[in-house]
Amino acid sequence: MSAKKVNTPKDQGAEAKIKEAARTVFHKKGFAATRTRDIAEEAGINLALLNYYFRSKNKLFEIIMMETMMQFMHGMVSVFKDEETSLDEKIELVAIRYIDLMIADPEIPLFILSEIRSNVDNFFDNIPLAKVLMNSVFIEQYKTAIQAGEVKDVSPLHFIINLMSLTVFPFAASPMLKKVGGLKNEQFEQLMQERKKLIPIWIKASLQP
Amino acid sequence: MSAKKVNTPKDQGAEAKIKEAARTVFHKKGFAATRTRDIAEEAGINLALLNYYFRSKNKLFEIIMMETMMQFMHGMVSVFKDEETSLDEKIELVAIRYIDLMIADPEIPLFILSEIRSNVDNFFDNIPLAKVLMNSVFIEQYKTAIQAGEVKDVSPLHFIINLMSLTVFPFAASPMLKKVGGLKNEQFEQLMQERKKLIPIWIKASLQP
DNA sequence: GTCTTTTTTAATCATTTGATTAAATCATTT
DNA sequence: AAATGATTTAATCAAATGATTAAAAAAGAC
Incomplete structure (x- = not known):
């Protein structure tokens, strides 16, 4: 093992951006009405990244x-x-x-x-x-x-x-x-x-x- | 044309039962979280009946x-x-x-x-x-x-x-x-x-x- | 009772949606 | 700069879901 927390790669903090986007969308529309694609778009990242970092919509929601x-x-x-x-x-x-x-x-x-x-x-x-x-x-x-x-x-x-x-x-x-x-x-x-x-x-x- | 309002067929009031079920489920779970199948089950009728009587989930929701x-x-x-x-x-x-x-x-x-x-x-x-x-x-x-x-x-x-x-x-x-x-x-x-x-x-x- | 209309159903479609995969790109270490 | 590991993407899957269809069953008219 080497880089455990390499800090953020691309611009700065994809994981943080996803969480922030999730917060925004979940707060505005609620769990049932938000699509994981809405969150990805709001965060400006690919849908797969959401699952890569947070495993599932449910897990992400629980955190928020x-x-x-x-x-x-x-x-x-x-x-x-x-x-x-x-x-x-x-x-x-x-x-x-x-x-x-x-x-x-x-x-x-x-x-x-x-x-x-x-x-x-x-x-x-x-x-x-x-x-x-x-x-x-x-x-x-x-x-x-x-x-x-x-x-x-x-x-x-x-x-x-x-x-x-x-x-x-x-x-x-x-x-x-x-x-x-x-x-x-x-x-x-x-x-x-x-x-x-x-x-x-x-x-x-x-x-x- | 003959029977315009023949009253209810089977037991008594499928249309009314659907509306009542829709009210119950929509009130409890909200629009986004309710499935048309939930309403059909709650009403004890087939899913197609819902669309037959109310055209769509949206229309039914608007009524409720x-x-x-x-x-x-x-x-x-x-x-x-x-x-x-x-x-x-x-x-x-x-x-x-x-x-x-x-x-x-x-x-x-x-x-x-x-x-x-x-x-x-x-x-x-x-x-x-x-x-x-x-x-x-x-x-x-x-x-x-x-x-x-x-x-x-x-x-x-x-x-x-x-x-x-x-x-x-x-x-x-x-x-x-x-x-x-x-x-x-x-x-x-x-x-x-x-x-x-x-x-x-x-x-x-x-x-x- | 037969015929017509209304009501009900089972089966099926097409789209949406959450999730996965395999490969490509980027960053860091050496 | 080569190697390694972390990050990102495009493509795809499988299940859920709203809606439709065609045919059967029931009700009412004659």
């Missing part, structure tokens, strides 16, 4: 799915676990981080939601996500605030659902919203920027006892 | 898509246009109707959201939905309440987005929510039932000046 889930979950989990920030600060952080993430990558929410529908087991059966989130510092702080009478006594699940709903849904529904609201991309993004400040205000208002 | 969109939009539009109900009552009606609709047919939100992604133009370019909704009685009542100082001055778009987010998102995300929250179907439905009362409370709290 896993990375996307990690990217999406990491922002949330890191905030949820933080011992240093208050309940209010966490609410603000979640809104800001998620909206920024989704402005940068607006296809993510619908991609995750629709692909998980056919796939639930694979991704969550291993990960104890229920425990991690529902026993997190965030939820403990929320429960403490309830016991102190500082916020209304509503299930933490509703609280999380509301925060995610207000943050994520507009991006999942953006094609419809742009039509129904008659919005250009610019205006839609402006609206989402506003929500970084507004969502924490609305959430806190809903918590008033 | 159109009917589903109508079903989904009708509940909303009829409330929005109602001259007899107050702003508060409309908020309550939207929450109740939509949650009931989606408990009965939980696949609808994700089906609509993901299919529209590849299809925006077809369904909205004809329909002046933007005008219908944004000039509805509902929005006029909201604007009036702002001018009267009864509610905070926030864009009607945010208001609609929030109402839809809190109502629809949990169903779109239900596979994930059930995993993350460790919920059985029973418990999930119970949570959604609670939201029929809670969402109007939260929305109204967020409107307080």
Whole structure:
């Protein structure tokens, strides 16, 4: 053996280009609607290269799915676990981080939601996500605030659902919203920027006892 | 010509059975992932019958898509246009109707959201939905309440987005929510039932000046 | 009951699509 | 620059899939 990682041959990084192309196409069309030929064309390489590097469409998809889930979950989990920030600060952080993430990558929410529908087991059966989130510092702080009478006594699940709903849904529904609201991309993004400040205000208002 | 509508031949309604099966399968798997053979099997009929009655997979899908969109939009539009109900009552009606609709047919939100992604133009370019909704009685009542100082001055778009987010998102995300929250179907439905009362409370709290 | 029309089926086509193969090209080492 | 191994391609395969066809079966008209 000699060159195990010779770096990229032709221009620079065929393998990386394929993965990037796969990310783009899978995110935009979903697994079932993407053809391996679409990915090859998007990457500007031959179809056989895809199978050479990634063995199959399924394997390639699993990689993209896993990375996307990690990217999406990491922002949330890191905030949820933080011992240093208050309940209010966490609410603000979640809104800001998620909206920024989704402005940068607006296809993510619908991609995750629709692909998980056919796939639930694979991704969550291993990960104890229920425990991690529902026993997190965030939820403990929320429960403490309830016991102190500082916020209304509503299930933490509703609280999380509301925060995610207000943050994520507009991006999942953006094609419809742009039509129904008659919005250009610019205006839609402006609206989402506003929500970084507004969502924490609305959430806190809903918590008033 | 003689029998134009001879009613159904074999058991009762092959055409209807195919449409019902198509609805089930399309809603569950989306257009790209469903095979015409899946629909035929679900309907308990031969594959050729599907093409005999509906000409093609595309035509059949268009019918299902159109009917589903109508079903989904009708509940909303009829409330929005109602001259007899107050702003508060409309908020309550939207929450109740939509949650009931989606408990009965939980696949609808994700089906609509993901299919529209590849299809925006077809369904909205004809329909002046933007005008219908944004000039509805509902929005006029909201604007009036702002001018009267009864509610905070926030864009009607945010208001609609929030109402839809809190109502629809949990169903779109239900596979994930059930995993993350460790919920059985029973418990999930119970949570959604609670939201029929809670969402109007939260929305109204967020409107307080 | 016979005839005509409608409904249903089995068999088959043509295309699409994921994947493989064998050979050619390129890069690196010596 | 020759040899070796890594990368890339064109050509091709086999299975899946949407659609059609021709004939059989059922239903209705007379």
